[in-house]
Amino acid sequence: MHDAAGHEDHDHDHDHDPSQVPSDIALRVKALESLMAAKGLVDPAALDEIIDTYETRIGPRNGARVVARAWSDPAFLQRLRADATAAIAELGFGGRQGEHMRVVENTPEVHNLVVCTLCSCYPWAVLGLPPAWYKSSAYRAQAVIAPRQVLATFGVDLPETTEIRVWDSTAEIRYLVLPERPAGTEGWDEDALAALVSRDSMIGVARLPAAAGPRP
Amino acid sequence: MSPSDDPAPSPPAVFEAPWQASIFALVVALHDRGLFAWRDWNRVLVQVIAEQDAAGAARSPSDGIADPAGDGARHPADWVRALEILLAERSLVTPDELTGMAEAWAQAYRTTPHGQPVTLEA
Incomplete structure (x- = not known):
């Protein structure tokens, strides 16, 4: 039953919870x-391609607003660290499925990468829809076993x-x-900061480049 | 698509859930495969919307009946119903097949531990 995702040596306390059953319409x-x-x-791959075509209109850019606020407002950053769900709710964004959010901070010393084996575990109310690769078994397995190599494939x-x-x-x-x-x-x-924040950077598979020019 | 076919429907400005993107992509892919023309799609969709409206107050305005975006996109649940009808009309799928498959997926979710990919047993 276990796939190659290396769950044995990864700290999982949810291995035996049943997966969340989607809504009837889903x-x-x-x-x-x-x-x-x-x-x-x-062809399922063709469906993914079509969905990717609409990536820019998929989901609100709520996550980017959260990031921009955290960069701009130290007090908000503190609240975000203490209780991300509540801090994100301050901006009017809530999880639609009652999930709790936790924010993990990248620093020069630490890089964070998010993975989940189920698309239902993606905070799409905040991040928009997951990219097709996020659901791929290759990403799920490799992100746990060999995150550095996975990041390299994304150019990081x-x-x-x-x-x-x-x-x-x-x-x-x-x-x-x-x-x-x-x-x-x-x-x-x-506003200018939020425009820089990509979806992939909030999953941890991209790093944001230095600003190329003056503030737009 | 033939030149005389109706234009493709617009997706909503923002998909509100993953399944909404999936049904849109599925309709587009099946059309591209030549299984139906957009005029056929529109005919069935109009029929579904009329039935939903006739059914009355089951849905609130926020469900999209009022077309808040103003771009002609209706509630994606109507697309799901319309595709089910259209495929059944063409004998490409039966209601029993759909019910059985949906239940198989529900069962797969119920019995797959979190952390494992949810798949249907072949």
Whole structure:
């Protein structure tokens, strides 16, 4: 039953919780998808491609607002560290499924990476829809076993001295990576900062580049 | 798509849940495969919306009946119903198949420990 995700040596206390059953409407969509795929009428990879096409209109950019506020307001950052669910709610964003959010901060010494074996464990109310690769078994398995190599495939090469922490989202706790504020953004307002924050940086598979020019 | 076909429907400005993106992608993919024209899709969707509206107050305005975005996109649940009807009309799927498959997925979720990929047994 165990796949190659290395769960034995990873600290899991939720291995035996049943997976969350999706809503009836979501199950009907899954039924349509799998029947069409079984009949050879649709290629699941083609569905992922179509969804990726609409990535920019998928989900609110709520997570980026949270990050921009955290960079701009030290008091908010403190509240975010203490109780991310409540701090995020201050901005009017809530988990739709009652999940608790936890924010993990990137620093020059520590890089955080989020993985979950189920798409239902992705805080899409905050981050938008998960990218197709996030659900792939290759990502799920490799992120736990060999996070440094996974990051390299995303073009993120970290110094050997940087510690990588892998966070496995559960049905109860969803993680949001707080990326490092890019250099060259001193004095930028929250709107300008939020525009820099990518979805992938909040999963931990991207680092934000230094600002390329003056504040837009 | 033939040149005389109706234009493709617009997706909503923001998908509010993963299944909403999935049903949109599925409808687009099946159309691209040539299984139906957009005019067929629109006919069934109009029928579904009329049935839903006739059914009355079951849904609140926030469910999309009022078309708050103003872009013609209706509630994605209507797309799900419309696709079920359209595929059944073409004998591509039966209601029993759909019910059985949905239950199989529900069962897979219930019996798969968290942390494992949820899959249907072949």
